[in-house]
Amino acid sequence: MRAAVLREHGEPLVIEEVERPEPDPEQVVVETEACGVCRSDWHAWQGDWEWVGAQAQPGQVLGHEPAGVVAEVGEDVETLREGDRVAVPFALSDGTCHHCRNGRANVCETVLPLGFASIAPGAFAEAFPVRAADYNAVKLPDGVDSVDMAALGCRFATAFHGLSHRADLSAGDWVAVHGCGGVGLSAVHIADALGANVVAVDIQQSKLDAAADLGADETLDASAVDNVGSHAKALAGGGVDLAVDGLGVAETCRNALDSLGRTGQHLQIGLTTSEEGGEIPLPTDAMVMKEIDFLGSFGMPPTRYDEIFRMVERGKLDPGAIVSETIALADVPDRVAAMSEFDTVGIPVVTEF
Incomplete structure (x- = not known):
């Protein structure tokens, strides 16, 4: 499958063929419908965050603001089925630690940042795996647009x-x-x-x-x-x-x-x-x-996404209003590089993979 891959910090991302993920027992694989291009992708591209142990390494598939459709389900997953439409937070929790049990999964003790760690390849790709899927994959309400929901992964x-x-x-x-x-x-x-x-x-x-x-x-x-x-x-x-x-x-x-x-x-x-x-x-x-x-503020616990959905349903919030354009996967290297000059307004969202 095609993906946007970090090969060298500061050098253009490379669109290339990578191996399609297979789900572990507690994972699902999501086919990406939309993924926002975030300034955090720019940070990863620059090689930032070594000082907190979160520097993305060469070979990393970036992208952490996804919405998509569950394509494959691990054998231990209980709440998701193929065809479910989901949003996924970038801070992938284990769902079991003290913080997760107390509704603070965004600061999970073993948090894995989607699209920043080699064992959590990102969503600038045709598909990506979701750790502890029963906890991390948030079902989208009927009728909402994946493009509008993409920024729920991070910025919104x-x-x-x-x-x-x-x-x-x-x-x-x-x-x-x-x-x-x-x-x-x-x-x-x-x-x-x-x-x-x-x-x-x-x-x-x-x-x-x-x-x-x-x-x-x-x-x-x-x-x-x-x-x-x-x-x-x-x-x-x-x-x-x-x-x-x-x-x-x-x-x-x-x-x-x-x-x-x-x-x-x-x-x-x-x-x-x-x-x-x-x-x-x-x-x-x-x-x-x-x-x-x-x-x-670091992400958001997936157990509280329904608060946003209720406000969207009643017309009080419109995440799609911040989306500035839809682009193809091939455009991602240029859009990430443009953030060096702050040349993006709103949220570009990848919809063609």
Whole structure:
């Protein structure tokens, strides 16, 4: 089968023939209908995250935002059948550890990141295996489009988990989203759906326009002002209640923190590049004196996906609104490389394999 394979960090991904997976007893094999192209794929391509033991190695099939159809079922799988349509979170859990048993499978003790580990080949391919399928493969409601659901694997679900489960967000609160890529735009849309007032911050007008379309009440061109945090704070009338860093570079992280009012919350979604190496200096004394909370969001437990499905069913959320284009597998190397210049708006989704 065809797949997009990492052969050398920083060199174009290679579209080549690889062996089709066979399911282990607790696995299913999913035929890919759609897979988002995420900035995390760019990180893997660059060779980032060695500092947390998550560097993708040459030979890795990338792709971690999939939706598709169950094609083969392992003998020990109980809840899935061939033909079931599923979404799959990128953080593949074992379903048995303490965190999984307590509804926190996204931080499973033996988590395997789909598309980043050799034993978890990704979904930039005609098919891919799903570990502990009874736990990790989430059946899609009837009538939903796989393209619309692709980002549930990573960006949309991570933003939803951060805003709905990690942060203490109330209707009427002010939220500043710093960095309006795919996860940032998802955060804008979700925060608006949850009743918050949203300030969207970016350096590209096209992304700010997209944020406005998705519900941002205010937009701020970070390249046009000297003190981004102060300007975002002023737009919220004295400080935002929740600041989201959707990019993961030192500048956006600090700008987000600087936009907070007293007792505010900072939500870190973006992961760092090799320039930061996983470490960003923080104004810890000011955070203590203002009682600022610093939170992280990493994926979303698959047992809570029904919360998104209910909101989609009632028209309150539309993950498909963040999808910017559908592309072929052959286009993936160029789309991943374009993220070096931040040249993608929204979420490109692969639909031709």
